[in-house]
Amino acid sequence: MITQKTKVFALLMILALLMTGVKGRREGYRAEGSQSDAAQKRASRSSEPKSGRCSYTFIVPQQKLKGALCVSTETARANHSEIAGLRAELSRQQELLERLRGKLEHEGSLVSEVRVLRRESSSMNARITQLYAQLLNEIIQKKDQALEQRRLDGLLLNATQQVLQVSSSYRELEKKYEANGSHNESAEPKSVVNDVQRDQSAPLPQEKATEEIPEPFTASHNSATDTPFISYPVTKTPGPWRDCQHVLDSGESTSGIYLLRPQNANRLLQAWCEQSQAQGGWTVIQRRQDGSVNFFRTWDQYKQGFGNLDGEYWLGLEHLYWLTAQAQYKLRVSMEDWQGRQVFAEYDSFHLEPESDWYRLRLGNYHGNAGDSLSWHNNKAFTTLDRDKDAYSGNCAHYQKGGWWYHMCAHSNLNGVWYRGGHYRSRYQDGVYWAEFHGGSYSLKKVTMMIKPI
Numbered sequence: 001m002i003t004q005k006t007k008v009f010a011l012l013m014i015l016a017l018l019m020t021g022v023k024g025r026r027e028g029y030r031a032e033g034s035q036s037d038a039a040q041k042r043a044s045r046s047s048e049p050k051s052g053r054c055s056y057t058f059i060v061p062q063q064k065l066k067g068a069l070c071v072s073t074e075t076a077r078a079n080h081s082e083i084a085g086l087r088a089e090l091s092r093q094q095e096l097l098e099r100l101r102g103k104l105e106h107e108g109s110l111v112s113e114v115r116v117l118r119r120e121s122s123s124m125n126a127r128i129t130q131l132y133a134q135l136l137n138e139i140i141q142k143k144d145q146a147l148e149q150r151r152l153d154g155l156l157l158n159a160t161q162q163v164l165q166v167s168s169s170y171r172e173l174e175k176k177y178e179a180n181g182s183h184n185e186s187a188e189p190k191s192v193v194n195d196v197q198r199d200q201s202a203p204l205p206q207e208k209a210t211e212e213i214p215e216p217f218t219a220s221h222n223s224a225t226d227t228p229f230i231s232y233p234v235t236k237t238p239g240p241w242r243d244c245q246h247v248l249d250s251g252e253s254t255s256g257i258y259l260l261r262p263q264n265a266n267r268l269l270q271a272w273c274e275q276s277q278a279q280g281g282w283t284v285i286q287r288r289q290d291g292s293v294n295f296f297r298t299w300d301q302y303k304q305g306f307g308n309l310d311g312e313y314w315l316g317l318e319h320l321y322w323l324t325a326q327a328q329y330k331l332r333v334s335m336e337d338w339q340g341r342q343v344f345a346e347y348d349s350f351h352l353e354p355e356s357d358w359y360r361l362r363l364g365n366y367h368g369n370a371g372d373s374l375s376w377h378n379n380k381a382f383t384t385l386d387r388d389k390d391a392y393s394g395n396c397a398h399y400q401k402g403g404w405w406y407h408m409c410a411h412s413n414l415n416g417v418w419y420r421g422g423h424y425r426s427r428y429q430d431g432v433y434w435a436e437f438h439g440g441s442y443s444l445k446k447v448t449m450m451i452k453p454i
């Protein structure tokens with residue numbers, strides 16, 4: 001142990017001698033030495049052996065630090081405040097940033113709103129464009145339709161002119177024919193008949209076509225609706241007869257259509273002769289049986305007659321006037337309800353006043369089993385929807401839907417609306433009724449009005 005200490009001591013001493021040897025060289029550096037060197041020297045100097053004291057000299061390896069190593073508490077305090085300042089600045093900046101972000105978001109939402117609005121606006125524009133195109137298209141179509149309408153009007157006008165031409169040439173031919181063959185009685189009446197008795201709704205060309213068909217007519221040559229009054233075979237004997245009693249007296253006992261010419265009347269007509277019912281000889285002046293003919297008609301149509309001779313028809317007031325003017329006639333109204341019950345009403349005289357007195361009804365006494373629903377109408381003028389001659393403040397024909405010798409308004413309305421099944425529901429009492437037989441709200445199934453000389 002002692003030897004070891006001695007060895008260390010000897011080594012240190014050698015080192016100390018070596019150090020003093022290089023002392024001068026080391027002092028050359030002192031001018032440019034740093035404070036740290038000075039400090040180091042001071043430390044080494046303090047470690048130099050002093051008298052009476054035993055000490056160790058430690059050699060500290062030279063540090064290569066340049067400049068002072070200073071620790072200033074003041075600076076540290078300053079740094080703290082700076083940091084605080086920075087922190088404040090940072091938070092301010094952050095706040096600012098947040099605010100900016102908020103603004104940005106707000107602007108962003110505005111932008112999206114604007115975008116949505118733009119999108120809507122563009123879709124609206126598209127819709128407007130589409131509507132505009134549609135409008136244009138419709139305008140064009142309307143123009144086309146107007147052109148088409150004009151074209152059709154032209155065609156119609158043309159056709160009407162042609163019909164008028166045909167009609168006038170037909171009349172001329174008729175006149176020539178009459179002039180040439182006035183001795184031929186059977187041909188002449190026929191042409192007049194159709195002039196007088198045709199259905200007002202029947203077109204002229206059809207009328208001409210029917211004229212060309214020779215006698216006797218066949219049932220197949222036309223339908224029941226388009227060419228009335230000539231739609232049933234005329235009997236073999238051409239007539240003309242004064243009335244159906246005249247036909248019967250001449251030995252024609254078959255019911256059917258016959259050609260008539262009332263005395264003193266410069267007119268011919270066709271009518272259905274009822275030769276089997278009630279001893280025959282009846283000239284049918286009105287018939288309802290299936291609702292196939294509309295009886296809501298004008299004065300002129302009631303005057304001239306309308307319908308189908310083998311179906312529903314109205315003979316015509318003018319014909320009735322001439323027929324009943326040639327002799328004393330009686331009237332028979334036969335009726336049938338929807339249960340098949342048949343009744344009749346007879347009036348022992350019947351005639352009409354002329355048109356100048358509105359075909360006023362003159363009626364005799366009633367007898368029969370139907371009840372009297374016509375005497376109330378005796379001495380009344382005829383009324384149609386376009387000629388009001390009734391005693392009611394309004395026009396009875398408007399409410400009762402037919403022409404009749406209305407009073408205020410009716411106990412019978414045999415020219416009313418043909419309702420199926422009997423009892424009918426209507427705003428007005430407008431059915432085919434005979435008040436004494438089933439009342440005013442019961443529409444009869446079959447009605448025939450016919451006249452016969454006494």
Ligand SMILES: [Ca+2]
Pocket residue numbers: 388389390391392393394395396
């Ligand atoms: Ca009136």
